[in-house]
Amino acid sequence: MLDIKESNLLKAISDVSFLPENSVYNLRKNGLGVERKTNEKVQIENKTDKPGIDIRIMPDTKNETIYIPVIITESGVNDKVYNDFYVGENADVTIVAGCGIHNSGCNESRHDGIHRFFIGKNARVKYVEKHYGDGEGTGARVLNPVTEVFIGENAVCEMESVQIKGVDSTERETNAVLEAGAKYIVTERLMTHGNQSAVSNMVIELNGEDASAQIISRSVAKDSSEQVFYPRAVGNAKCAAHVQCDSIIMDEAKIRSIPEIAANNADAQIVHEAAIGRINNEQLLKLMTFGLDETEAEEIIIQGFLK
Amino acid sequence: MLELKNVGFTVKNEADGKNLEIIEDVSFTLEDGKFLVITGPNGGGKSTLARLIMGIEKPTKGQILYNGTDITNMSIDERAKLGIGYAFQQPPRFKGLTVRRLLSLAHGSELPEDECCSYLTRVGLCSMDYLNREVDSSLSGGEVKRIEIASLMARDLGLAIYDEPEAGIDLWSFQMLVKSFRMLSSEKNESVIIISHQERIMQLADEVIVIADGKIRTQGAKDEILPTLLGEFDRKCDLRGEKGAEGNA
Ligand SMILES: Nc1ncnc2c1ncn2[C@@H]1O[C@H](COP(=O)(O)OP(=O)(O)OP(=O)(O)O)[C@@H](O)[C@H]1O
Ligand SMILES: [Mg+2]
Numbered sequence A: 001m002l003d004i005k006e007s008n009l010l011k012a013i014s015d016v017s018f019l020p021e022n023s024v025y026n027l028r029k030n031g032l033g034v035e036r037k038t039n040e041k042v043q044i045e046n047k048t049d050k051p052g053i054d055i056r057i058m059p060d061t062k063n064e065t066i067y068i069p070v071i072i073t074e075s076g077v078n079d080k081v082y083n084d085f086y087v088g089e090n091a092d093v094t095i096v097a098g099c100g101i102h103n104s105g106c107n108e109s110r111h112d113g114i115h116r117f118f119i120g121k122n123a124r125v126k127y128v129e130k131h132y133g134d135g136e137g138t139g140a141r142v143l144n145p146v147t148e149v150f151i152g153e154n155a156v157c158e159m160e161s162v163q164i165k166g167v168d169s170t171e172r173e174t175n176a177v178l179e180a181g182a183k184y185i186v187t188e189r190l191m192t193h194g195n196q197s198a199v200s201n202m203v204i205e206l207n208g209e210d211a212s213a214q215i216i217s218r219s220v221a222k223d224s225s226e227q228v229f230y231p232r233a234v235g236n237a238k239c240a241a242h243v244q245c246d247s248i249i250m251d252e253a254k255i256r257s258i259p260e261i262a263a264n265n266a267d268a269q270i271v272h273e274a275a276i277g278r279i280n281n282e283q284l285l286k287l288m289t290f291g292l293d294e295t296e297a298e299e300i301i302i303q304g305f306l307k
Numbered sequence B: 001m002l003e004l005k006n007v008g009f010t011v012k013n014e015a016d017g018k019n020l021e022i023i024e025d026v027s028f029t030l031e032d033g034k035f036l037v038i039t040g041p042n043g044g045g046k047s048t049l050a051r052l053i054m055g056i057e058k059p060t061k062g063q064i065l066y067n068g069t070d071i072t073n074m075s076i077d078e079r080a081k082l083g084i085g086y087a088f089q090q091p092p093r094f095k096g097l098t099v100r101r102l103l104s105l106a107h108g109s110e111l112p113e114d115e116c117c118s119y120l121t122r123v124g125l126c127s128m129d130y131l132n133r134e135v136d137s138s139l140s141g142g143e144v145k146r147i148e149i150a151s152l153m154a155r156d157l158g159l160a161i162y163d164e165p166e167a168g169i170d171l172w173s174f175q176m177l178v179k180s181f182r183m184l185s186s187e188k189n190e191s192v193i194i195i196s197h198q199e200r201i202m203q204l205a206d207e208v209i210v211i212a213d214g215k216i217r218t219q220g221a222k223d224e225i226l227p228t229l230l231g232e233f234d235r236k237c238d239l240r241g242e243k244g245a246e247g248n249a
Helices: A004-014 A281-288 A294-305 B046-054 B076-081 B099-107 B113-122 B141-153 B171-187 B222-243
Strands: A024-029 A032-037 A042-046 A052-057 A062-072 A078-087 A092-102 A109-119 A124-134 A141-143 A146-151 A156-165 A169-178 A183-192 A197-206 A211-221 A226-235 A239-249 A254-257 A260-263 A268-277 B002-012 B019-030 B035-039 B061-066 B084-087 B159-163 B191-195 B207-212 B215-221
Touching: A004 A062, A004 A092, A004 A124, A024 A042, A052 A062, A062 A078, A062 A109, A092 A109, A092 A141, A109 A124, A124 A141, A146 A156, A146 A183, A156 A169, A169 A183, A169 A211, A183 A197, A183 A226, A197 A211, A197 A239, A211 A226, A211 A254, A211 A294, A226 A239, A226 A268, A239 A254, A239 A294, A254 A268, A260 A268, A281 A294, A281 B076, B002 B046, B019 B046, B019 B061, B019 B207, B019 B215, B035 B046, B046 B084, B046 B159, B046 B191, B076 B084, B084 B141, B099 B113, B099 B141, B113 B141, B113 B171, B141 B159, B141 B171, B171 B191, B207 B222, B215 B222
Parallel strands: A024 A062, A052 A078, A062 A092, A078 A109, A092 A124, A109 A141, A109 A146, A124 A156, A141 A169, A146 A169, A156 A183, A169 A197, A183 A211, A197 A226, A211 A239, A226 A254, A226 A260, A239 A268, B035 B191, B035 B207, B084 B159, B159 B191
Antiparallel strands: A024 A032, A042 A052, B002 B019, B002 B061, B207 B215
């Protein structure tokens, strides 16, 4: 059903080259839903008022993996999609999203995924999102994801986003609201090169008692690429949040990191750490004493850093 | 065989623009399979000498030959490929790199688990606990140091240089380490240079070189050098004793 190019894209964003038979999925290609599989525990329906889907996960659903990949292989596609996830109480699921763009034309290809998550009490969600671009065309590959997360009491939401290659421009918005005992763990991995630019804005509101959030962002900026991070954590109750942004800067790249932490409650504990620096010289030297040349050594350090 | 001929290393002091001579006219020869210990006071130039041999610094004077080849202007990785290795005095940490990966990188190819384990055991680390740990700031100083030593043992070398391998290592592991070095010198036909302040390690040496103020102060067979070194140390201590030693350590 998928040609080689498409299945390569799929592999790059979801680690599988075809959608597993026993899983739930919804594949979107060049702006249209093309394949879908559901079961009695996970339902997927088209929205009636705008492009996109509603994904309903029944309470107590366990061990389901849901794939919702988006692939774009035509040049000049401008795709905007609204996906809403309703995760029932006590459910425990993994959602593998991601967008791969192969642009061999000269027009911009663009995908804006607006994802909302409504996570019920005591549920656990692991959400993995990979962005990837390739194709020899001059047309830009643009991804502007918006993620909104409402995490119910004692629910846990773990989000992993990876963008390592081939996306020319990204503006990411992430907003999260946490209720009592809710936990939000975000890890962001980003690498930009050439003239790419990436912006990540994040607002995390910790509204319930004992809510906690951990944001880890690691990035590498090469060539003349640019990155901006703007994470904001707001504690409105007795809560804990830790934001950590670590960047490696190379060549003529530019990185800005603008942390903002706010506490509206005396028992809120919010920490922000940020560091930008070159590759550590001693690390390079160490790997070179193993017989690796400078470029190989750099690659290994970056790979590890972004793991 | 390693040969240093009148090696000198001078740096320009950033502050006053004056030349600072860190290594001055050092010459010595190390035969294959020999075990050399370099010792001497802090700041004497021992690590600088090791970095010059590895190629991390380039000499401003003199020549370095390895197995007859002039390596004075060779890069670090070229020297590594010739079989020279250096375990740093202060090894760096790596985010996201596991102990197993680091040992494999050192070895030059993926190391089977049991081999990784045997190298870790030699430096007194219980391998199962460490194989998949990252070599990052979660490891203690002594642990990083021992992994550094293991990474050199995982390589196939003609010349191995260890820079104060005993530093920060507990007594029990130190014994293990001494045993490993003993094994190393008898098993492989590797030349070994160990920079050390420890008598127990000097006892393993064929030869000892004392470096002070960037120069070789004394050089010779262990049996000649060690007694005089220890004698000198004893005298110094006595002297302090007589003076009543203010700020007693
Ligand atoms: N690149 C450099 N620029 C300026 N000074 C340097 C440089 N490299 C080394 N030095 C100085 O040269 C001297 C020798 O340093 P080195 O690290 O080789 O000593 P060492 O014998 O290994 O000492 P230790 O026993 O403390 O490890 C020191 O005074 C050090 O500060
Ligand atoms: Mg030293």
